[in-house]
Amino acid sequence: MTAPTGIPGARFLDPATLARIDNLELLARTVVDGFINGLHHSPYLGLSVDFAEHRAYMPGDDIRRIDWRLFARSDRFYVKEFEADTNANVSILMDISPSMSFRGEGRAVSKLDYARYLAACLAWFSRQQRDRVGIVTFDADVVDRVPPSAKHLNIVLHTIDRITSGKQGTLRTPLSRVAESFRRPSILALISDLYEDPAEVVSAVNLLRAKGNDLIVFQIMDPSELTFPFDRPANFEDLESGERIPLVPDQLREQYHELMSAHLKQLKQRFTDNQIDYALFDTSQPLDYALFHFLSNRERMSRVR
Amino acid sequence: MGLLAPFFIAAGLIALAVPIVVHLIHRERSETVAFPSLMFLRKIPYRSVRRQKIRHWLLFVLRCLALLLLAAAFARPFLSSASQAAAAFSGGRELVVLLDRSYSMGYGDHWRRALAAARTAVDGVKTGDRATVILFAGDARAANRTTGERAALRAAVDTAQPGSGVTRYAPALKLARQFLEESPLPRREALIISDFQRAGWAAEEVSRLPSGTEVTTVSVADPAPANVSVAGVSFQRDIQAGRERVVVSARLTNHGAVALKRLPVKLELGGRDLQTVTSDIAANGAAGVTFTAFNLPDGVSRGTVRAGPDNLLADNAFHFVLSPERTLSVLLLEPVGGSADLSLYVRRALAVGDRPPFRVESRRVNQLTQADLAGRSVVVSLDAGVPAGDAGRALTEFVTGGGGLLVAMGERSGPAAFGPEAAALLPGRSGGIIERATTSGGRLTGIDVSHPVFEPFSAPRSGDFSSARFFRYRRVTLDTVNAKGAMLARFDDGAPALLERRVGRGTVLLWTSTLDNFWSDLPLQPVYLPFIHQLAKRGGGYTEAKAWFSVGQVADLTDPRTAASGNAGASERENLVAQTPSGGRVVVPPGTSRAIALNEQGFYEVRRPGEGAGTARVVAANLDLSETDFTPLDPQEFAAAVRPQARGLAGRGGEPEPVTAAEREQRQALWWYLLVGAFALLTAETILSNRLSKVTAPAS
CATH class of the missing domain: 3.40.50.880 (Class I glutamine amidotransferase (GATase) domain)
Incomplete structure (x- = not known):
């Protein structure tokens, strides 16, 4: 039921275990339970207990926000500003193209299932943070959309629950539509297997970044995609296009590894260059472990920034 | 070559093709593996690698060849002619080189190329082969006795020169047929080197070469020849003040695609330049020039009209003989x-x-x-x-x-x-x-x-x-x-x-x-x-003296009034000696027909022994201008026309030629060689595959 973590004393949930939990809310709660609230900061300044900075008073500012103690010291009017760590919009962008429905041999969950669990966890976790939660599913276009709202957690979970594999997809078109629909900068979590040219992927997600959104990219991969463990000649069928190619895997494995590694490396490099948080999730990994590590890293990195 | 059982070769090829095709394109019935994306696999340049790759090419080739030979052996190949059979199983070749020496071969570098082709042919004569060089123009003659010595053949080719005759293929082919028919060697080959002028072709005269003769042609024809020739001369004679005055007119032709401007045309009389005029000739056209009148000297005068120069000098000169008219006393x-x-x-x-x-x-x-x-x-x-x-x-x-x-x-x-x-x-x-x-x-x-x-x-x-x-x-x-x-x-x-x-x-x-x-x-x-x-x-027995003859004609020397323009009568009891334009001497004995064949271009002098040059008869011989027509004959058509007909119709009168049992057996003997070859290949294949197995077994 648990998987080794490498973290002393920690026990994480195996995806196979998660697969047996029908209730997404329960699943999410199970996974997220134990995470510390406030791992992420709101990008907005507002009323909060966390002081941000002083600013010179401008006519029209609320005089209640004047720091009188500083006035006493400096004989100048300054207004106190605080970081708002609430009220953030969190939207989950979920790729449901056919390639996400892949489940490697001997695996309990498909990539899409894993993505659904991850989305549910993120939604639950965000709601715990008192953020507004929404979801967008897409393949070649936007399929389903739940706007971010503090009251939409159930709708979001319900939407995630009834996700099925869509048709052949791409990133640019649906993401550009999503970018147009968000009027307020949000925290966007993109869940996809990113089977496109890295440059094209980054170009598509940059449409979201351009609006000031905080973007987190989760790439979901099956271990079979990373290791290419096939050993018998077979017809390989592309889940996206349906194209079939007769292949002898033994002869291709090495080159496949090279191409896949290069692809992942390029994605990581380009996301880093564009200051986009990126995490590769392997469906064999316990979800809470992956999530914990990612969020921990993100928190650590945000402090550095 | 044909096949007695062609079904076997077809079946053999199919049998050969099946495993190869299966090997190369057959796909195993394998399960379909769903994979998220083939974007990486598609980039890898080869697919189904193991199936498409042939690991041991040598083995593959050996097996294919062995199968092919087996199929060919069972198809029972046979050779359609005795010469092919002989060529396949034994050596000995009778080669006849027909070298065109008509004067059109003097055009440009035709002769040099023709000699080069002839030398190549005679240099290819091997031990056991024999060859004959036949030089032909209007007639044909063998330049050497049939021999296998390359030096003698080389000498025959090297001493050949283009002549003054016109092209006629029939005599040469007849002579070649004679040599080939008399040859005891099993293989016969005729090589025809010519500029293949259509004018020399007379289909009704040409006979096919003997059965089994391989005919090869070498054409030295220029694709766009340009040639000017003096086609003829006419005279206008008039007696003024007791002296005979002559106006010479010449007709020029231009067998070329380029018009000629101000072409110099010269009239020579008695070896001296008399007049020069210029003429314009249209492309592929003709023009006439007229020289001014001159007094005809006493005695025989040799005249020449020259035009040019161009690639073929021989036909640029036209010779004639003029002498004062003989008065008839009545x-x-x-x-x-x-x-x-x-x-x-x-x-x-x-x-x-x-x-x-x-x-x-x-x-x-x-x-x-x-x-x-x-x-x-x-x-x-x-x-x-x-x-x-x-x-x-x-x-x-x-x-x-x-x-x-x-x-x-x-x-x-x-x-x-x-x-x-x-x-x-x-x-x-x-x-x-x-x-x-x-x-x-x-x-x-x-x-x-x-x-x-x-x-x-x-x-x-x-x-x-x-x-x-x-x-x-x-x-x-x-x-x-x-x-x-x-x-x-x-x-x-x-x-x-x-x-x-x-x-x-x-x-x-x-x-x-x-x-x-x-x-x-x-x-x-x-x-x-x-x-x-x-x-x-x-x-009075008067006949107008001929001012010129054509090369190939015969000048009658018995009657001075028809054969020559001189007045001196030849004694019928004495030899006559004719000096040819090239300096040779031809003796015409009494009692025979007093005639001489004119084989060279120029002036022939005919005299009795001891007679002075002034009293000699002079005969002018000019080239036959049909040779200046360079319209070519397709060498392939030519070869097809002289090539022996297919066996069964090759005999005279179209009757099938009898085939002996030994000959029939010889023609069908190929299957035996093919079978031996197939077994040899299979043996080699066995040895090689065993070795390869030993090499790969430890490795695996």
């Missing part, structure tokens, strides 16, 4: 007591014209002496009969020695007018007078227009004898006993009008009416003057 014999008007018309007619000029004198028949006949060409007896006695004998001797006698009958030409010598001269005996004045007169019919006398009148509208009316003429009984006379014309009642008889070297003509206007109105007709000229020329 003696008119008039009857004793006859009117002077009797010879008026004949005298006036002979006074007109200068081709040839006539010198006319007259005598009474009773005054005729032997001295009067000296130097005469022809004697015309105008109603004077033939004298008896010494005059008669002198006249007979004159005719026998080559002189001419024309006897015109009349009022006084009864049987009594002819002495006893006349019987030896005349073609018939004189009879009574036939009176046709009561009717509208007799007409001349039954004219032998093929005879030289009437030849000028043979063409339409070139002379009408039918308008002449004959009111009287003598009945003449033909001397049919000895069949000595020939009737050249007769009247409409069948009576002879003109008879001819050869006496010795002379000619006797008998005209049964008068040549004045008493018995007929012939002198008033337009044909009278040319008719009289023709009678005088025929009697």
Whole structure:
């Protein structure tokens, strides 16, 4: 039921275990339970207990926000500003193209299932943070959309629950539509297997970044995609296009590894260059472990920034 | 080559193809593996690698070859001809190299290329082979005896030169056929090196080469030849102030796609440049040039018209021979007591014209002496009969020695007018007078227009004898006993009008009416003057001297008046020596036909031994201009036309050639070799595959 973590004393949930939990809310709660609230900061300044900075008073500012103690010291009017760590919009962008429905041999969950669990966890976790939660599913276009709202957690979970594999997809078109629909900068979590040219992927997600959104990219991969463990000649069928190619895997494995590694490396490099948080999730990994590590890293990195 | 059982080769190929095709394209029935994306797999350049890769090429080739040979062996291949069979199983080749040496091969580098091809061919003669080099133009001759020695063949090729003849393929092919048919060697091959001019092709003359002969052609033809030639020369002769003046005109042709401007054309006479004019000739056109008149020197003059230069120099010169016209001396014999008007018309007619000029004198028949006949060409007896006695004998001797006698009958030409010598001269005996004045007169019919006398009148509208009316003429009984006379014309009642008889070297003509206007109105007709000229020329043995011959023609030396332009008569009892243009000597012995074949372009000098150059006869020989037409024949068509027909129809008359059992067996013996080859390959395959197995087993 648990998987080794490498973290002393920690026990994480195996995806196979998660697969047996029908209730997404329960699943999410199970996974997220134990995470510390406030791992992420709101990008907005507002009323909060966390002081941000002083600013010179401008006519029209609320005089209640004047720091009188500083006035006493400096004989100048300054207004106190605080970081708002609430009220953030969190939207989950979920790729449901056919390639996400892949489940490697001997695996309990498909990539899409894993993505659904991850989305549910993120939604639950965000709601715990008192953020507004929404979801967008897409393949070649936007399929389903739940706007971010503090009251939409159930709708979001319900939407995630009834996700099925869509048709052949791409990133640019649906993401550009999503970018147009968000009027307020949000925290966007993109869940996809990113089977496109890295440059094209980054170009598509940059449409979201351009609006000031905080973007987190989760790439979901099956271990079979990373290791290419096939050993018998077979017809390989592309889940996206349906194209079939007769292949002898033994002869291709090495080159496949090279191409896949290069692809992942390029994605990581380009996301880093564009200051986009990126995490590769392997469906064999316990979800809470992956999530914990990612969020921990993100928190650590945000402090550095 | 054919197959007795072609099914096996088809089946064998299919059997061979099946495993290869299966190996290369067959896909195993494997499960389909769903994979998220093939974007990486698609980039890898090979698919199904193991299936498409052939690991041991040598083994693969060995197995395929073995299968092929087996299939071919079972298909029972056979060779369609004996020569192919012989070539496949034994050596020995009879090669005939036909090298075109017509003068068109002197164009540009044709000859150099032709020699190179011939040398390559003879250098390829191996031990056991034999070869013959045949040089051909208008005729063909073998340049060497059939031999296998390359040095001798090389020498035959190296000493060959282009000649002056025109291309004719038939003699060469006939000679080649002869060599090939006589050859005991099993393989026969004919190599034809030529510029393949269509003009030399006469399909009805060409015979196919013997069965089994491989025919190869080497064409040295220029795709766009350009050539100027002097196609002919004509003369306008005129006598002014006692001297003969000649205007020479030449016709030039341009067989080229480029027009020529201001082409220099030179007239040479007696070895000296006389005049040079220029001419423009259109592309693929012709033009004429006329030189100014010049006085013709005494004696024989050699003339040449030259144009050019260009790629083919031989046809740029046109040679001719000119000599002053020979005057025909005519003696008119008039009857004793006859009117002077009797010879008026004949005298006036002979006074007109200068081709040839006539010198006319007259005598009474009773005054005729032997001295009067000296130097005469022809004697015309105008109603004077033939004298008896010494005059008669002198006249007979004159005719026998080559002189001419024309006897015109009349009022006084009864049987009594002819002495006893006349019987030896005349073609018939004189009879009574036939009176046709009561009717509208007799007409001349039954004219032998093929005879030289009437030849000028043979063409339409070139002379009408039918308008002449004959009111009287003598009945003449033909001397049919000895069949000595020939009737050249007769009247409409069948009576002879003109008879001819050869006496010795002379000619006797008998005209049964008068040549004045008493018995007929012939002198008033337009044909009278040319008719009289023709009678005088025929009697005088005059023939217009030929200014030139063509190479390939034969010049008759027995008759100086037809063969040469000189005046010197050749003794029939002595050799004649002809010097060819290239400096060679040809002896023409007496007793044979005094003729010489003209094989070279230029001037031939014919003389008796010891005779000076000034008295030699000169014959001009020019190239046959049909050779200047470079229109080519497709060498492939040529080869197909001379190649032997397929076996079964190759025999003469299209009858199948008999095939012996041994020959049949030899033709089908290929399967045995194929089978042996297949087993050898399979053995090699077994050894190789065993070795490979040992090498790969430990590795695996």
